[in-house]
Amino acid sequence: MEEYGIYEKLTTKSHSMNIEAENYLPGGSSRAAAYFEPYPFFADRAEGHYIYDVDGNKFLDFMLNATTHILGHNNPLVADAVKKQIGKGLSYGVPAESQIKLSKMICDRVESVDKIRFTNSGTEATLNAIRLARAFTGRHKIAKIEGGYHGTHEYVSVSVSHDITSKQNGFLGAPEWPGQPPSVLQDVLVFPYNDISAVENLISKHGNELACIILEPVFSNIGYVPASQEFINKLREVTVKAGILLIFDEVQSFRLSHGGAQEKLGVKPDLTTFGKIIGGGMPVGAWGGSKDLMELYNPLNGPVIEHSGTFNANPMTMVAGEATLRQLTKEKYFELNQMGKRVRLELQAVFDELEIPARVTGIGSLFGMHFANHDVVDYRTMKLADQHMKKAMFKGMLDRGILLFGKCTGALSLATGEKEIEQLIDSATDVASTTLKTMVV
Ligand SMILES: Cc1ncc(COP(=O)(O)O)c(C=O)c1O
Incomplete structure (x- = not known):
């Protein structure tokens, strides 16, 4: 997934499978959290930090089945x-x-x-x-x-x-x-x-x-x-x-x-x-x-x-x-949580440098992104953040081969390394400087 905006072009088999699945499953799905626009890709297999889809693409996975895979896939x-x-x-x-x-x-x-x-x-x-x-x-x-x-x-x-x-x-x-x-x-x-x-x-x-x-x-x-x-x-x-x-x-x-x-x-x-x-x-x-x-x-x-x-x-x-x-020893939790701290700081720095109003939230190995000038402290402050920018961030990351949760949150795993963090930050910078920058009012 090296070009921009090519999710739909590269996932034609997944698209067909979604259409076929709709015949038997409402919306082609059995799980609200597994659905995202324009359609989810179908997994073939997963290993470490990556999911390989039925079209032969490789996605860097920060969704990790809703934070489950703390050791990475297929440990x-x-x-x-x-x-x-x-x-x-x-x-x-x-x-x-x-x-x-x-x-x-x-x-x-x-x-x-x-x-x-x-x-x-x-x-x-x-x-x-x-x-x-x-x-x-x-x-x-x-x-x-x-x-x-x-x-x-x-x-x-x-x-x-x-x-x-x-x-x-x-x-x-x-x-x-x-x-x-x-x-x-x-x-x-x-x-x-x-x-x-x-x-x-x-x-x-x-x-x-x-x-x-x-x-x-x-x-x-x-x-x-x-x-x-x-x-x-x-x-x-x-x-x-x-x-x-x-x-x-x-x-x-x-x-x-x-x-x-x-x-x-x-x-x-x-x-x-x-x-x-x-x-x-x-x-x-x-x-x-x-x-x-x-x-x-x-x-x-x-x-x-x-x-x-x-x-x-x-x-x-x-x-x-x-x-x-x-x-999961105490040392491993420490390692994971330190990585999480770094990711949150680096993501916030990306948005600050580009003067995009954003708040990166999270703790330990978990992170979330909100596009707002106010702090997110509860449900209402989360909802008052810009939901269009959140959607654009999610899709922009997907186009660059990165899977987040639809609400722009993610989790790290013990399979996360320097390479994965760099790809996450570089892709976020790219989406922010191209798409999000044009959305700031
Ligand atoms: C905090 C919390 N509680 C409960 C659940 C429900 O768990 P399950 O999806 O296994 O039913 C979830 C699922 O995401 C959750 O995040």
């Missing part, structure tokens, strides 16, 4: 572990030792997690964590951050991608699709990120009805903006006082350190949800917390909550997850 040790497991059977209706190994690894790393349960997606992880909070407290309302994404089940599909001009009083959630039950919208309360007075207000009105507050300690949907220390400390304090369980959704942020974002922030939630990296590229989700909470699933006690799933803790996922986490 040899992970691939070996999976191959070995294939020889022993794909899934069983009884447990295998691999689930002890992975659960021990996560419980050892995350101080707030004594026990954990596995499932097959981050969606199921947040669904189950919220259910547990409700069962434990006997309360039914929950609260979430405006714009926060926690998967696709009903109780988190409120105020995720709504229009900010829509009228809402801040406490009533905005529906994500027509026909959402009014009871869901009444039971899911919403407040802005990093706004402690909004939380205090919410708790003063609804504290004794709230089972939990769920949030990401690093807000992915707005470009990986970490919660301010003051906000997260205060949130912990007020939730303890009101008997509300605090759930950290670390499906993405667990890639920030050995013990996740909670270790970096020094705050212990009651429950944590996991996904992505802990499955090493295989389908996964998990949630965990203190013994007291997790005992509600114990079959020897009743149990209070039945939780089942044909593929929960399946050995293919468990061995891939274990082989991944085993390679």
